[in-house]
Amino acid sequence: MALKVFVYDNKARQVDVPTLIRNKQLDAMDLIIGAVATPELKVLSDFSKEKQINLISATYPNDGGITDNPFLLIANSTLKSHVEAIQEYAQKGFASRNVLVIRRNNSFEAKLAEDIKTANEKMAYDKKSRVREVIWSDATAESELSKYFLTDRPNLCIVTALDETGARSIVRKLASLAGTYPLQVFGMPTWDVMKFKEPEYSGVTLYYSTPYFNDKTDTFSKYINDYFRRTYKSRPSDMAFKGFESTWYFLKLLQQDGLYFNKDLNRNPLKLYTDFNFQPVYLKEGAETPSYFENKNIYIIQKGDSADYKMNAL
Secondary structure: OOOOOOOOOOOOOOOOHHHHHHOOOOOOOOEEEEOOOOOHHHHHHHHHHHHOOEEEEOOOOOOOOOOOOOOEEEOOOOHHHHHHHHHHHHHHOOOOOEEEEEEOOOHHHHHHHHHHHHHHHHOOOOOOOOEEEEEOOOOOOHHHHHOOOOOOOOEEEEEOOOOHHHHHHHHHHHHOOOOOOOEEEEOOHHHHHOOOOOHHHOOOEEEEEEOOOOOOOOHHHHHHHHHHHHHOOOOOOHHHHHHHHHHHHHHHHHHHHOOOOHHHOOOHHHOOOOOOOEEEEOOOOOOOOOOEEEEOOOEEEEOOOOOOEEEEEO
């Protein structure tokens, strides 16, 4: 493809998003790929809707409060989609189960717990178990937690802590009970970079969710690795792989279908290493136009001592 590619550093002076829009530097774009968060995402989204330019939000796992832009595509799935996928995997992945949502007493984690219970209620599965909610703090004793566990089936603990301090604290408490109760602990997507290798965490099987998993054995990954080694004398980061994939995938859609490729976003022949599953999201009841499109593919990953393992995708 013959392309004109413009790269803007949003944190640099005179090329921040409002200035680019005000100076009409984005008016002629056919596609915008953004690694931006709030408030820039909302500003870019309003612009993309007005100009009818597809905007790929490549890295931010949040809709930024946007409710009415069918030209917005969220590639890094929202937290709501993560907890829905975790709940579904917990229900379908085990023959018998005791499902617990373990959260702290704050409004953010209470909302996550509510999303999990709502997903369970809407789930069309005749063998699903009810979800029970457990509120904990650092002062909660292991004996208090044990009241919720069963000895004759897997206890599936969905932990809503996103921060490492909170995650490690509750996993430490759960690990002390692993000798008595069979435990499977599901964490949030932020757990992908956390380490639980100390002996105090042994005995607990840990999972987390992610929309992105690359074992780097495919042809494209090898090409990127080789290119970075030759050009930069270094290894590419995960961001480099994500950037390559986003550019490749959406430019191929643009090439095949033109500017408005939204009618068929999921093209398996174009896949590099991520199974995209973009679906329309309707946040307003009765709306005929999507609020945005979101990648709903979520991988469930089991943490290992030396490597993480993909279980399956939902």
